Amino acid sequence: MGYQRPVPYSRSTSWAAHRRRNPPSSEPGIDMFCPIGTPVLAAESGRVADTGDSIGPATGRFVTIDLDDGRRVRYLHLKSRTVSVGNRVRRGQVVGYSGATGYGEEDWSWNVAETGGAHVHMTLWPLHWYVFGSNGTLDPEPYFDADGVAASESAKPIPKRRAPMNYIRITGKAGERRGGTYAVFAASDGTYVAEFVGDSGPDNLVELNDEGQIGRLQNIIRGLR
Ligand SMILES: [Zn+2]
Known part of the structure; x- marks a missing residue:
């Protein structure tokens, strides 16, 4: 079973497009466009490793989860979060609500030309630490369930990994x-x-x-x- 997509969406900006930006995104991921207030779901079971409540940084409010398979995921620009550092989360659990926060703004969704509109930015790292830069992250797309929003038993399983030696x-x-x-x-x-x-x-x-x-x-x- 692949990862749970955090929100339902029909429009997105890809990981590759984040890397092509000038300057490139410091944490390339996927932007999933959805209305503000959409529940954001955990990709897989894990533990909340980090949160941010300030709208000052580019990230806006965020939740970071260290997944049990050894990878790390972070959801940016949230309106609010429902979990705290140390909390265990299960796959599909609501960890927050989507927004358009960051760059010092509570809601930049009006600026469609620059932001594309309200979205959840999801970053995926291969291990339980942050690596920034255009080569630091994984493209989340191949890790999702095949059929999009709903969980699917037919999706390709993600190999369970042991901790790095x-x-x-x-x-x-x-x-x-x-x-x-x-x-x-x-x-x-x-x-x-x-x-x-x-x-x-x-x-x-x-x-x-x-x-x-x-x-x-x-x-x-x-x-x-
Ligand atoms: Zn983004």
Whole structure:
């Protein structure tokens, strides 16, 4: 079963479009256009990790949930929230109500030319921390249920993941394209899989810049580049 879409909508702005903006969105996600006051539903079960109640920042009011599958989701521009940090939430639970808050405004939905109208912005991160920048987030679209708003048993299941066993940052040599941080997971078949998580990471990650060492790890960890 895929993720629950947070709100019903027929018009949206894609993750790719957020990344194409000039300047690019600092947390590319999907804008789902819906009337102010629409209940916002949790994508999956998890724990509320962060909330924001100020309309000052671009985010407006928001709710961040650390999902039980290891990913993190955040809903922006809310009119209000119904959960607090530390609360457990279940899939489909109402976590707030949609709005058009942020940039110091309680309701910017009148400015359709610039904002597109009232919407919920959903950001998805691969792990339980914030990574900002155009390469820091995942496109939520493939993770949703196939049929849109309602839950569907026919949707492709999301593989349940174990917590990452380690984090590796490949620093490489100056001028090389390589770089970034990977979470390393133990796969069920005994191999290891690396998942790119962006530019930053936790304090205790392993930094690698030795070409020989990187090459040896690439032989045993799939997805490490
Ligand atoms: Zn957005």
